[in-house]
Amino acid sequence: MATLPITNCVRELRQQHGDMTQADLGDAVGVTRQTIAAIEQRRYSPSLEVAFRIARVFNQPLEVVFQFESDAETAGSHN
């Protein structure tokens, strides 16, 4: 399974926000619990709109929640 180049700290932010569940976050941003799980596991890169909505839920700038991993870093993380 290919890992997507966008990393995130959604799981950590959920835990910092009173152990918010994936379902709660999904409801807050308008996606399913399974989509939040896929984002956390880097199996799905959200649209810009959903990314902004997630960042807004946690009161964080977008770049704190999501980061772009370059090709070299992605290759390095697989070795």
Next chain:
Amino acid sequence: MSFSEKSAWVMFLVLAVIGGGFIIDVVQVSLAIGAIAPPMMIIKFVVSMIFISIVAQVALAITSSRDASRPKDERERSISLWSSAKASFVFAFGVITSLGHFLYYGDGNLLFYMVLASLIISQLLEYVLQIIAFRRGI
């Protein structure tokens, strides 16, 4: 498992069972009469598909009532589009092959069943691709 993935599993199983049964029926009738079975056999297949699909989807909606009423989210829509695009190539290949076969042999009944088989196979592939994409990502 999301409602869309459950729905893909249900429809895959329904189509595999009903479609498989239909193909076996057509082959048996064709062997018995010594020619390609008449296309009217499709009526039983279509009625069965519609009835069992409705029953299965209603049962699924009752067991997952919260998720069933929610529209697809962006990931589910993109998986649906991706799998549909891949399956359409298989359908197009099947139709073009069927038309080529018709040009050579001129058997309209066989053309009918070849196009129908292409539709069933491409639809099965679409459900399989959806299930894979839900599990592994695209």
